[in-house]
Amino acid sequence: MWLAVELLLEMNLFRIHPWIGTFKSRAFPHGHSKSLIKTTAGGVAAPISDRKPHGFVADHKTRIRKGATRFAKGKPMNGQDRDRKEAVKLHRKTVKRPATEGPAPGGADIENRRENTGDELRKANEYLENIFENSPDGIGIVDDSGKLIKWNKMAAQQYGYTFQELKGKSVFDLYADKRELDRMLTELRREHAVKKYAIKMKKKDGTSGIFEISISLLKDDAERVVGSVCVARDLSEIRNAMAALKGSNERLQREISERERTEGTLRDSRERLCLALESGRAGTWDRDIIADRPFWDDHTHKLFGLAPGTFSEKHEDLLKMVHPDDRDRVRAEMAAALSEAADFTTTYRVIWPDSSVHFIADRGKVHRDSAGRAVRMTGVNWDFTELCARAKSA
Numbered sequence: 053m054w055l056a057v058e059l060l061l062e063m064n065l066f067r068i069h070p071w072i073g074t075f076k077s078r079a080f081p082h083g084h085s086k087s088l089i090k091t092t093a094g095g096v097a098a099p100i101s102d103r104k105p106h107g108f109v110a111d112h113k114t115r116i117r118k119g120a121t122r123f124a125k126g127k128p129m130n131g132q133d134r135d136r137k138e139a140v141k142l143h144r145k146t147v148k149r150p151a152t153e154g155p156a157p158g159g160a161d162i163e164n165r166r167e168n169t170g171d172e173l174r175k176a177n178e179y180l181e182n183i184f185e186n187s188p189d190g191i192g193i194v195d196d197s198g199k200l201i202k203w204n205k206m207a208a209q210q211y212g213y214t215f216q217e218l219k220g221k222s223v224f225d226l227y228a229d230k231r232e233l234d235r236m237l238t239e240l241r242r243e244h245a246v247k248k249y250a251i252k253m254k255k256k257d258g259t260s261g262i263f264e265i266s267i268s269l270l271k272d273d274a275e276r277v278v279g280s281v282c283v284a285r286d287l288s289e290i291r292n293a294m295a296a297l298k299g300s301n302e303r304l305q306r307e308i309s310e311r312e313r314t315e316g317t318l319r320d321s322r323e324r325l326c327l328a329l330e331s332g333r334a335g336t337w338d339r340d341i342i343a344d345r346p347f348w349d350d351h352t353h354k355l356f357g358l359a360p361g362t363f364s365e366k367h368e369d370l371l372k373m374v375h376p377d378d379r380d381r382v383r384a385e386m387a388a389a390l391s392e393a394a395d396f397t398t399t400y401r402v403i404w405p406d407s408s409v410h411f412i413a414d415r416g417k418v419h420r421d422s423a424g425r426a427v428r429m430t431g432v433n434w435d436f437t438e439l440c441a442r443a444k445s446a
Contacts, residue, residue, distance in 0.1 A: 190284040193270075196277055198222045210263075210286045212256030223282070228252040228260045236265070240280075244269055250287065261288030326351075334434035337416075339367065341390070341426050346370060355412060355435050357404030375401035375409065389418055390426045399436075410437045 184191060190207030194200050200223050203215035211226065227233040229252050240246045246267040253263045264285040272278050335352030339345070344367055350360040356373055363369070374382050378400040389396035396416035401409050416431025 187283075190286070192223060192282045192284070193279060194223055194282065195279045198224050201279070207284060210255075210284060211253070226253050228254050236267075240267055240269070253284075261286055262291055263287060334432055336432050337430070339416075339429040341428055352433060355410070355433060356402055357406065357408070357410070373402050375403055377401075389416070389429075394418075396429065396431065410435055411440050412436075 184202075185204050187204060187206055190210045191202075191204045192200055192207050193202035199220055200215075200218045201220075203213075203218060208214050224233060232251050236246055236249050236251060239249070246265060249265045249267075250262055251265055252260055254260050264287050266283045267280050269277050270279040270281060333351075333355070335355050336349050337352050338347040340347075346363075346367055348356075348363050353360045353363060356363070371379055371383060382398055382400050385398045386396055388394065396414070396418065399411065399413045402412055403409055412433050413436050414431060414433040416429050418426050419428040419430070421427050
């Protein structure tokens with residue numbers, strides 16, 4: 053019978069009644085009464101009969117939790133005991149776990165979740181490390197005493213020190229102005245952060261530069277400061293560029309002032325020249341040889357009997373206004389000046405639109421490029437008609 057009880061307990065066919073503490077059976081074997089077994093204190097089940105077959109007391113809680121039959125007390129195992137033990141082992145091998153119970157705790161599912169969590173953490177750490185190392189700004193992490201514990205590539209490039217050279221050393225040694233450092237640390241203690249603080253710092257090559265520093269404190273779960281992270285931006289190149297730009301602006305302002313003075317001088321000279329030309333009935337001209345395009349000032353227009361701005365700016369039109377008896381000679385003299393590198397000096401008569409004849413004296417200079425080719429002519433002309441008239445009358 054006890055072998056049957058062991059098997060029923062293994063197959064969970066007994067349950068503890070919540071109110072009276074007696075075992076009730078779904079299938080009690082061999083026609084025995086329900087009162088054959090009662091629970092004792094602590095959930096221990098024992099036969100009511102004083103005979104106590106096989107003399108054992110079984111701990112039901114231990115049996116169900118551990119899945120094994122144990123004996124609290126009793127005689128040494130005899131043949132029946134061994135048969136009972138072998139039957140229990142056989143039952144454990146043959147009974148399958150119901151599919152609805154799911155995987156056992158600590159199984160492959162939990163292990164897979166643990167591996168997935170580990171992969172996600174590793175990827176997150178790699179992502180943060182990549183941001184740290186490839187930041188365009190220098191980043192350093194120090195402990196609560198100011199000793200360096202992490203240093204990215206840009207910081208090494210800015211200061212010239214590798215991480216191994218500064219590892220475990222105080223970053224305060226990099227600050228060139230200790231009084232300014234004290235002021236920055238005072239602000240850090242008061243505000244718990246420093247944002248874009250401009251301060252002078254030393255570099256490995258012995259030079260120093262202005263850096264823009266931002267610092268945030270690192271705290272543990274108890275809000276105790278355990279270190280800080282510092283972001284540094286080298287302003288030396290920006291400051292140098294700004295200084296160069298300022299110098300360029302100052303030079304530009306000087307050049308503008310000089311040009312304004314020059315333009316003023318030229319304006320005054322032009323006014324005096326205009327007065328002289330007007331008084332002497334003279335004008336100026338300019339001819340682009342390559343484009344064959346002359347330019348006349350207002351006074352030259354008047355010398356040819358034209359309103360200012362009405363000349364066609366064609367050289368042949370100029371020759372058409374020259375008296376026919378002088379035209380070929382003027383054309384030849386001008387060609388000789390261009391080919392022989394000589395100045396141009398001549399006199400000729402011009403016929404105005406009103407058919408009146410006027411005497412013009414013309415003097416010009418030929419300008420050449422580096423190859424000796426004539427590219428431009430400039431000159432001045434004046435009217436000496438009155439002088440000729442006085443000479444005839446005398």
